[in-house]
Amino acid sequence: DIQMTQSPSSLSASVGDSVTITCQASRDIGHHLNWYQQKAGKAPQVLIYDVFKVQTGVPSRFVGSGYGTEFTVTINNLQPEDIATYFCQQYESLPITFGQGTKLEIK
Amino acid sequence: QMQLRESGSGLVKPSQTLSLTCAVSGGSIASSSSWSWVRQAPGKGLEWIGYVYQSGTTDYNPSLKSRVSLSLDKSRNQFFLKLTSLTAADTAIYYCVRSPRTAVEKAIDRFDPWGQGLLVTVSS
Numbered sequence: 001d002i003q004m005t006q007s008p009s010s011l012s013a014s015v016g017d018s019v020t021i022t023c024q025a026s027r028d029i030g031h032h033l034n035w036y037q038q039k040a041g042k043a044p045q046v047l048i049y050d051v052f053k054v055q056t057g058v059p060s061r062f063v064g065s066g067y068g069t070e071f072t073v074t075i076n077n078l079q080p081e082d083i084a085t086y087f088c089q090q091y092e093s094l095p096i097t098f099g100q101g102t103k104l105e106i107k
Numbered sequence: 108q109m110q111l112r113e114s115g116s117g118l119v120k121p122s123q124t125l126s127l128t129c130a131v132s133g134g135s136i137a138s139s140s141s142w143s144w145v146r147q148a149p150g151k152g153l154e155w156i157g158y159v160y161q162s163g164t165t166d167y168n169p170s171l172k173s174r175v176s177l178s179l180d181k182s183r184n185q186f187f188l189k190l191t192s193l194t195a196a197d198t199a200i201y202y203c204v205r206s207p208r209t210a211v212e213k214a215i216d217r218f219d220p221w222g223q224g225l226l227v228t229v230s231s
Contacts, residue, residue, distance in 0.1 A: 044218075095155055
């Protein structure tokens with residue numbers, strides 16, 4: 001199985017800040033990487049797919065990058081509605097695996 | 108807009124079998140998409156359980172393979188999960204999800220949309 005390791009596991013930032021979450025794959029997954037946002041009590045929703053493609057309806061403040069084994073999602077101009085847990089997911093090979101999640105809080 | 112909705116028993120006794128249904132609306136289960144189940148134990152991360160394709164092709168997470176079975180019914184536009192020999196470790200929110208397979212060489216790409224989720228508790 002491909003292991004996905006996210007860092008940090010939690011972070012706190014202020015409105016207007018930029019924050020970056022990192023996801024590392026245990027082996028090369030090319031561009032086969034997606035990011036999800038999960039708000040409290042809700043199902044996850046796809047934010048970014050194929051590393052950098054922003055899902056329809058998602059603000060352009062969310063920016064994905066990376067290739068191979070190292071990936072990041074940056075949230076620019078942090079807003080209160082961005083409070084959530086973020087997960088990465090690889091689809092290079094089965095079984096599909098997710099990162100353990102990064103919980104984002106607003107100071 | 109496509110919507111998925113899970114249904115089934117929310118409370119199951121240990122050693123029994125969990126049976127869940129996902130009803131798909133706003134799109135056909137007979138499309139080129141694949142259909143998966145993902146679960147999330149309370150306060151934990153996400154675990155992919157397996158997928159089924161319109162042809163009936165399936166694949167499962169090796170961690171659950173001996174206990175899980177997925178199927179679908181194109182006439183009812185539904186797909187199904189059966190998980191046997193339940194223990195407390197199977198307590199989780201179970202989500203049904205679609206993978207649009209934009210990258211057709213992959214059985215699964217992104218998961219979109221997700222059902223609202225169904226909490227399943229395994230307890231006597």
